[in-house]
Every structure is written in structure tokens, then in C-alpha cells.
Amino acid sequence: MKNRRAIFLLLLANSISGVAQGISMLAIPWYFITMIHQEGLFTKIYFLVTSLSLVWGVYAGTLVDRYNRKNIFLAINVVGMVMLGGASLLGYVQGELPWVIVAIVFATTVFIYNIHFPTLYGFAQEITAKEDYGKVTSQLEVQGQLTWTISGGLGAMLLTGVSGHLNVFGMNVAVPFTLRPWTIYEIFTIDAVTYIIALILIWQIKSMSVAERTIDTDPLLKRIRTGMGYLKRHPVIFLFGNASLFIFLTIIVHSTLVNPIYVDHFLKQKGDVYALSDMVFSMGALLAGFITTRVFTQKRTISGLIGLSILAGVMYFVHVYNSVLPWYFLSYFVIGFCNAAGRVLRVTFLFSHIPNSVIGRTNSVFFVINVAMRLMLTGLFALPLFHQGINIIYANAVLGGICIVGGILIWMQKDDLEHMHIVK
Secondary structure, eight states: OTTHHHHHHHHHHHHHHHHHHHHHHHHHHHIIIIISOOHHHHHHHHHHHHHHHHHHHHHHHHHHHHSOHHHHHHHHHHHHHHHHHHHHHHHHHHSSOOHHHHHHHHHHHHHHHHHHHHHHHHHHHHHSOGGGHHHHHHHHHHHHHHHHHHHHHHHHHHHHOEEEEEEETTEEEEEEEEEOOOOHHHHHHHHHHHHHHHHHHHHTOOOOOOSOOOOOOSOHHHHHHHHHHHHHHOHHHHHHHHHTTHHHHHHHHIIIIIHHHIIIIISOOOHHHHHHHHHHHHHHHHHHHHHHHHHSOGGGHHHHHHHHHHHHHHHHHHHHHOOOHHHHHHHHHHHHHHHHHHHHHHHHHHHHHSOGGGHHHHHHHHHHHHHHHHHHHHHHHTSGGGGSTTTTHHHHHHHHHHHHHHHHHHHHTHHHHHTOOOOO
């Protein structure tokens, strides 16, 4: 494999920073919903941050195609280090953090995600030989989900502490140690340190570009129109790129908004179950990372995505009727598998059918549409109906329906997708 060391450093840096980021993104929704009992406030914050992401997401995609991707990685790690380090320092000085600072950290992390992943995939495609696309996308998914698995397990302990026993997938298991719950600013400290480590690792990357890349120096609006123009000329890719993101769309909304309330209101459980659900989700995704390219060959990519979308939708409907923890964890495991396997198949397909010179801008179009749908779902789930009693279960029905619709849309274009020209 070409650029083996560069790819290894990229994966390692992404893994180390991903663990702490995952814990922070678990802790912040739980902090608002159960610690300061402001789930309505968090929904408004999430809506505002997602709205701003519409603008930032488009611009971020143009940056990925315009500038050196290694330098972009360095810049976002510096920003994360400064913001998270400053927030944690303030917490230590004051002994607590105002909710507005926690909200700013949440916004910063979301904005970093918005440019991090287009840069990650653009850089990976740039330094990876075409014959290794499937292998590298699987490795990206495996390392990404492994970090979320670890962060879910650590988050379960840090959010609620350990007092002689742990809740392991609904069973109380005795352990020979205790651990007090960590404060939100202590969790931010871990995140700040990992940004520093990732910065050092990325600095050491030295690689030669494998994919042909032409730097576009046109003005911002023209660069955005280039990405839109490409998708306009290839409407099948436009439909595929959006429909194949429907599972991911539901995951983002469910994990951030629906699941914390679902665990608290419907399952009547604590932070350990909430964090462990993320761990179980990632275990399913980790399995997908190992077997997806072996089970789904290039000829089965489209059929695989159709089946995975429908299966994920069915699992959301299990959440509507089930309150038994083992079944909750099992369904979340399957959803994690479907999401990760779908992402591997989707990214491999796009790598093979979109030139590297426009991959960032086309992804930014998909991102903006996905964010717009996220905003609509956030507005819908902010209605009082979903916050009364156990009515949050109906949000799962909506998300399940979206996954099934995504599978149907891909099925409608199956023949055209399977006969598309592969980019040289």
C-alpha cells in the first residue's frame, strides 16, 4: 500500500482525538437534559448550531478542495485545543461552568466535525491508491467506531461514576474500585489534551498525492457552483449521495436529541445506560468495518445499501414498542452495524465515481441538504408533544420511516447506479 505511514498517522491521530470528542459529545446533551434539566434549552441550542452549520458546511467543503488538507487538520486541532483548554481552565478557576460556555464548546465541536470529516475523507482519497479504496474506507470506519466504543465505555463511568458495580448492558456487575462522577470541565480537559496529541501526529505526516488533484483558485461562490454543477450533470449521484445519508441523518438526530430523552423518560435509566448504548452502537459499527468489504462486493454495493437502510428502519420501530434493556441494546447494535456498513459502501462508491478535485464540494452539497433535513427534524422534535410522558417513542417511528424511504429511493435508481462509469 502506498503512503502506508501517512495513512497510519492519519488514522492514529483521528482515533486519539475521537475518544475524547466522543465523551464530550455524550456528556454535553446529558448535562443539559438531566443535570441542569434544560432539555428545551438544549434543543434550541442544537437548532441554532445546526442552522449556522448550513453556512459553515458549504464554506468548509470549498476549503477542503482549495487548501492543503494537512494544514486544515493542523488548524482545526489548534482551534479545538484553545477552545476546550480555555473552557476547562475556566471551570477549574470558578469551580463550575456556566451553561453558555458548555454551549460554546458544543458549537465549536460541531463546527470542527463539519470540516474534519470532509478533510479526512478528501485527504484519505488523495493519498490512497484506487485499488486500496475499499480497504482504507473500512479502516477509517473501524478506527472511528473503535474510538466511539471506547468513549462510550469511558463515558458511562465518567458521567455517573462507579460505586462498586457497573451496569453492563442491563446487568449489574461487581467491580473492585470506585470512581466519582467527573465534572463537565474535567471531561473537556481530556479533549483538549488529545487535540495536542493529534496535532503532533498530523505534523509528522509526509506523503505524496496519489489521486490527481487540480487546485481550484476561483472565488468562493464560483467554487460552490462548481460542486453543484457537477451534481446537476450527474443527477443519479445526487440522489444516491443524499439517500445513502438518510441512516446517518437519523443517527445524528437520535444520538444527540432523541436518545438522551428516550433513556430518561421511557426507559427510566441513568447516564450509564445512555453512554453504554453508544458503546453498543459502536460495537455493531466495528463489526461492520471488519466484514463489509468481504460481504458486499462492488457488485453488491447498491443492493447492500438498500437492505441496510430498511433493516435500520425496522430497528427504530423496535424502540417504539420495547422497554427491555437487552432488546434496546441489541437493536442499537444492529443500527450501528447498518450505519457503518452503509458508510463504507457509500464512501467507496463515491470515491470511485467522483473526481478528487471536486469531492469536497460535492460532499458539502450533500452535507447542506442533510443539515437542512436535520433542522426540520429538530424543529419537529422540539414540539411539546414529544416531551410529554413517553411520547419520545414516536420520534423513533419518524426516524425509522426516513431510513426505509432512503432504501426505496436507492432501489428506484438501482440499475442506473450499478452501470455508472468509474472514475480513472
